[in-house]
Amino acid sequence: MDLNEKELIANLKSDGNREKAFQQLVKTYQERLYWHIRKIVMNHDDADDILQNVYLKVWKNVDGFREDSSLFTWIFRIATNESLSHLQKQRRHSEVSMNDISDYLSDSLESDVYFDGDEIQKKLQQAIILLPEKQRIVFNMKYFDEIKYEEMSDILQTSVGALKASFHFAVKKIEDYLSKDSK
Amino acid sequence: MKQNEENIENLFEKFGNQQPFRVPENYFETFAERLKVRIGEEEQPHKKRSLFLYLKPALMMAASIAVIGLLVYVPIKKYFPESEGYVSLQQSDKTVTDLQNTISVPLDLISYFTEGQFLYAVTEMKAFEADTLSTKLLGEYIAANYSDFEIIANN
Numbered sequence: 079m080d081l082n083e084k085e086l087i088a089n090l091k092s093d094g095n096r097e098k099a100f101q102q103l104v105k106t107y108q109e110r111l112y113w114h115i116r117k118i119v120m121n122h123d124d125a126d127d128i129l130q131n132v133y134l135k136v137w138k139n140v141d142g143f144r145e146d147s148s149l150f151t152w153i154f155r156i157a158t159n160e161s162l163s164h165l166q167k168q169r170r171h172s173e174v175s176m177n178d179i180s181d182y183l184s185d186s187l188e189s190d191v192y193f194d195g196d197e198i199q200k201k202l203q204q205a206i207i208l209l210p211e212k213q214r215i216v217f218n219m220k221y222f223d224e225i226k227y228e229e230m231s232d233i234l235q236t237s238v239g240a241l242k243a244s245f246h247f248a249v250k251k252i253e254d255y256l257s258k259d260s261k
Numbered sequence: 262m263k264q265n266e267e268n269i270e271n272l273f274e275k276f277g278n279q280q281p282f283r284v285p286e287n288y289f290e291t292f293a294e295r296l297k298v299r300i301g302e303e304e305q306p307h308k309k310r311s312l313f314l315y316l317k318p319a320l321m322m323a324a325s326i327a328v329i330g331l332l333v334y335v336p337i338k339k340y341f342p343e344s345e346g347y348v349s350l351q352q353s354d355k356t357v358t359d360l361q362n363t364i365s366v367p368l369d370l371i372s373y374f375t376e377g378q379f380l381y382a383v384t385e386m387k388a389f390e391a392d393t394l395s396t397k398l399l400g401e402y403i404a405a406n407y408s409d410f411e412i413i414a415n416n
Contacts, residue, residue, distance in 0.1 A: 101293055101297075104292070104293045104296060105293060108289055108292055108293070109289055112284070112289070113280060113282075116280075116282055117280075122282070122284060122285070126288075129292070130295075130296055130299055133296055133300075134296075134299065134300060134303060137300055190282070192282055192283050192284060192285065193281060193282055193283075194280075194281055194282055194283040195281025195282075196281075198275070198276060199276060199281040200281070202272070202276045202281075203281065221269075221272070221278055222278050222280065224278075249268045249269055249272070250268065252268075252272065253268045253271070253272070
């Protein structure tokens with residue numbers, strides 16, 4: 079935890095500087111958090127809602143932040159949990175018509191007006207969607223965001239070894255899916 | 262593991278690692294402002310809602326009582342403009358006045374009776390012709406229905 083972050087946390091916890099410090103926090107992490115959430119839920123509107131909820135939770139609970147991890151790790155953990163809770167809610171709402179969350183994500187991808195990729199990139203996204211939840215998050219964090227395993231381990235509270243294994247299996251499954259699809 | 266590294270390289274080569282998604286125009290530029298509004302909204306109505314929530318059970322109970330009262334009162338008022346109880350009270354008052362005018366009954370004796378007992382007595386008396394009603398008959402009726410102790414105690 080560097081000096082700037084310590085100062086930021088101190089300001090977030092003080093009544094006088096709280097709002098200004100919070101604005102700084104939002105500006106610093108909003109893009110990274112947004113893309114992290116977006117890759118989990120796919121849809122822009124859902125990602126926007128979740129990002130707002132994440133910052134709302136930070137605003138309400140920053141006084142209770144114990145500083146045993148970095149601020150970035152703490153907020154990323156909230157964002158991951160909020161995104162997974164959102165998917166669980168979707169799963170509960172459509173329990174009868176949909177057995178797998180991948181159907182919901184696939185529909186979100188198809189109807190997303192903010193998807194900017196070509197057909198090949200869409201195929202990669204389809205392959206990622208089919209991965210189990212944990213493998214999907216690990217793959218996205220490693221492949222797109224290039225987050226180090228140690229940092230990922232703090233955020234996801236999973237051992238480095240388990241993360242490496244998840245990434246290994248994810249890559250293999252994606253390769254299999256793409257090679258089957260190209261035949 | 263080596264095979265896996267080759268797979269990753271293949272993926273990078275084929276797809277790159279750029280996000281295939283975009284956001285609405287000025288999304289990140291306006292996000293902080295929208296968030297500020299949202300936080301303001303979340304904090305403001307919370308106080309109002311808590312007061313409403315505090316009063317809600319009492320308001321619900323008052324509303325329920327009012328509805329039940331209306332459901333009972335309106336039909337009674339509509340179909341029975343003068344309820345039975347009200348008529349009997351009026352009749353009893355009227356009867357007492359009539360009786361006081363026509364017969365000489367000690368007032369303290371009348372006040373001793375309950376309303377029901379008195380009405381019963383009056384009904385019995387009406388069986389007689391006005392001119393046949395005498396102090397003797399009334400005395401007999403009282404003697405038959407009440408003990409000496411009750412009568413003496415009342416006097």
